[in-house]
Amino acid sequence: DAGVIQSPRHEVTEMGQEVTLRCKPISGHNSLFWYRQTMMRGLELLIYFNNNVPIDDSGMPEDRFSAKMPNASFSTLKIQPSEPRDSAVYFCASRTGTGVEKLFFGSGTQLSVL
Amino acid sequence: GENVEQHPSTLSVQEGDSAVIKCTYSDSASNYFPWYKQELGKGPQLIIDIRSNVGEKKDQRIAVTLNKTAKHFSLHITETQPEDSAVYFCAASIDSSYKLIFGSGTRLLVRP
Numbered sequence: 001d002a003g004v005i006q007s008p009r010h011e012v013t014e015m016g017q018e019v020t021l022r023c024k025p026i027s028g029h030n031s032l033f034w035y036r037q038t039m040m041r042g043l044e045l046l047i048y049f050n051n052n053v054p055i056d057d058s059g060m061p062e063d064r065f066s067a068k069m070p071n072a073s074f075s076t077l078k079i080q081p082s083e084p085r086d087s088a089v090y091f092c093a094s095r096t097g098t099g100v101e102k103l104f105f106g107s108g109t110q111l112s113v114l
Numbered sequence: 115g116e117n118v119e120q121h122p123s124t125l126s127v128q129e130g131d132s133a134v135i136k137c138t139y140s141d142s143a144s145n146y147f148p149w150y151k152q153e154l155g156k157g158p159q160l161i162i163d164i165r166s167n168v169g170e171k172k173d174q175r176i177a178v179t180l181n182k183t184a185k186h187f188s189l190h191i192t193e194t195q196p197e198d199s200a201v202y203f204c205a206a207s208i209d210s211s212y213k214l215i216f217g218s219g220t221r222l223l224v225r226p
Binding site: 003031042044045049050056060091093102103105106107108 | 143148154157158159160162177203212213214216217218219
């Protein structure tokens, strides 16, 4: 298995531009998570999907952030418009089931907003 | 909600020595405590976990201990090697919940 696949690995954009991060979870996993990692705030859960349905988006910072999961093998996290304070590493993670089980993380997207 | 505190933030040890990282949690209902290792440029990877019905768990050079009364748990790495150098995160969760609350991380450096 290729694991959780994220793209792009690095994204540099200018303030005000739209940014789209992509994630392909591990086949057969029906829970998907988006995390943001910064030095100041550590690993923060942004949103959680179960069976492609958003269950909890209380961690999404503001309306500029949106996430979708159109099918079991693909999810996107969009920031529009982007701001410098959005600069961080964004991780996608997946796991089977709805209980607490091993979480598999992707390699992350390093986002820099200038 | 749950809050997880992790100490120290950085730890430097000589190769072959032991390393201990400690975490405390606030929600007494938490009953699942995993530890993740994050190497440079990679996502966190689960290295060991423990549930509240067990006081200690060991996997080769890595062990985790849990004190439910005091609400703290620790990661112990013995005979450290340079490849153990990474950032380690503890986390806590309630079994019936999906949310893993992470500690702030410990940067471990093993000096050759």
